[in-house]
Amino acid sequence: MNLVLLGPPGAGKGTQAKLLVKALSIPQISTGDILRAAVKEQTPMGAKAKAFMDDGLLVPDAVVVGIVEERLAKPDCVAGFILDGFPRTVSQADSLRCMLEGQARSIEHVISISVDNDELLGRITGRRTCKGCGKGYHICFDAPRVPGKCDECGAELFQRDDDREETMRKRLEVYDLQTAPLIDYYRNASLLRDVRGVGSIESIQHQILSIVQGDVG
Ligand code: AMP
Numbered sequence: 001m002n003l004v005l006l007g008p009p010g011a012g013k014g015t016q017a018k019l020l021v022k023a024l025s026i027p028q029i030s031t032g033d034i035l036r037a038a039v040k041e042q043t044p045m046g047a048k049a050k051a052f053m054d055d056g057l058l059v060p061d062a063v064v065v066g067i068v069e070e071r072l073a074k075p076d077c078v079a080g081f082i083l084d085g086f087p088r089t090v091s092q093a094d095s096l097r098c099m100l101e102g103q104a105r106s107i108e109h110v111i112s113i114s115v116d117n118d119e120l121l122g123r124i125t126g127r128r129t130c131k132g133c134g135k136g137y138h139i140c141f142d143a144p145r146v147p148g149k150c151d152e153c154g155a156e157l158f159q160r161d162d163d164r165e166e167t168m169r170k171r172l173e174v175y176d177l178q179t180a181p182l183i184d185y186y187r188n189a190s191l192l193r194d195v196r197g198v199g200s201i202e203s204i205q206h207q208i209l210s211i212v213q214g215d216v217g
Contacts, residue, residue: 001026001080001212002105004087004191006182007113008175009168010120010127011197012204016113017084019205024212026080029071031064031088054161056170058088058178065095072099088179093186109212110186113197113204117172124168128157 001024005013017028035053038046045067049059058064068086071077087093100106115123126139128148132155137144144151162171186192193211197204 002100002108003081003212004083004107004110004186005085005113006110006179006186006192007197008115008117008120008179009171010124011113011115012201013084013113015201016111016205016208017082019201020082020208020212023205023209024080024082026082027076028082028084029068029077029086030084031059031067031086032084034067034071035059035064054167056162056167056174058174061089061091061095064088065092065099068096069099072103087182090181090185093182107191109193110182110191111208111211112183112186112192112194114194115197119198120172121165121168124163125165127163128159131155131158 003020003026005017007013014028014030014032017030020026021028035046035049039050039053040046045063049063052059064086068083072081083096087096096107122140123138126141128137128139128144129135130137130150130153132150132153135150135152136142137150137157144157148157149155150157161167183192195204195207195211
């Protein structure tokens with residue numbers, strides 16, 4: 001099963017992708033995670049990507065297309081994959097289509113997770129991550145027992161630079177301008193299914209699974 005999760009930052013793509021990994025036994029491919037790891041390891045690609053990410057801008061298409069091409073060639077993607085945060089431009093979507101066509105593969109479902117901008121701002125600016133184990137929190141909706149400390153490993157929590165309010169507003173603008181056109185792109189290809197990204201994580205997961213497992217028309 002080859003899936004794309006589409007949606008603005010904070011819509012819950014990453015959360016849903018992780019649950020789909022368990023339900024479908026196929027890997028999550030998050031270009032954001034791969035880029036953040038490259039920044040942390042200070043690779044040449046990470047150094048190039050960092051300035052774009054810190055400003056809330058998209059990393060150039062050629063860089064992310066290269067990342068995805070390399071990742072999709074790994075053996076764990078043979079039975080399928082969940083793309084989370086890619087494609088983000090029409091040009092990336094075209095590259096993905098060509099790349100898959102060359103391997104006699106194609107995207108089967110594109111799930112568009114929609115959430116209003118005000119809700120997204122609240123979700124993202126309250127997001128915190130553990131420096132030690134990477135566990136995610138929210139200062140209002142999923143607060144740690146001791147403020148600023150991870151429940152699991154006790155390490156300090158931090159806010160991603162690109163989750164600050166000003167950068168987040170920029171990321172939402174970039175989404176509307178560069179990524180939202182993919183909704184029509186995939187609708188025209190008859191691949192798009194809409195899911196409202198509000199309500200419990202479980203109910204959203206249930207809706208997505210119903211779509212991909214063919215329970216609803
Ligand atoms: P994410 O964690 O998916 O929100 O991604 C964090 C940041 O990584 C984005 O704001 C972009 O700067 C960069 N990024 C992730 N995926 C892509 C992509 N497909 N195209 C361009 N930039 C990306």
